[in-house]
Amino acid sequence: MTQEFTTTETLDVRGQNCPMPVVKTKQSVDDLESGDVLEVLATDPGSESDLGGWADSTDGVALLEQDQTEMDGETVYTHYVRVE
Template structure:
C-alpha cells in the first residue's frame, strides 16, 4: 500500500456494472475531503469503469488499483479531493 490511510471500505463484490461506480460515487459523496475509500469488487470491468469515472469526475482521485486475477478480486483506492 502507498502512503495513504483508508478511511472507509465499500464492498461491492458480486455486483456488476454500473453498480460498483454508482455505489462508489454515493460513498465518496458522504466522505470528507482527503478521505480515502477502499472499494472491493469482483467485476473485472470495475478496473476500467472506476478508472474512467475518476478521470472524468471533479473532486476524486484514483490512487491505486490492485487486481488479483486468480482470486477474481479487484481493489480500488479513491481519494476525495474536495
C-alpha cells in the same frame, strides 16, 4: 501495491456488476470529506476501467491505485479513491 495512504472507509461491491460498483462508489464518496480515501472491493473485471474512467471525468476525486488479488477463490479488484 505501493499503498502510501490510510483508508478511511471500505466499500464491498463484490458480486455486483456494472454499473453498480461506480454507482455505489459515487454514493459513498458523497458522504466522505476532503482527504478521505475509499477502498472499493469489486469482483467485476470491468470495474478497473469503469472506476478509472469515472474518476478521470469526475471533479473532486482521484483514483490513487488499483490492485488485483485472489481472495476466497475469486479475483478481487481493489480500488483506492481519494476525495479531493
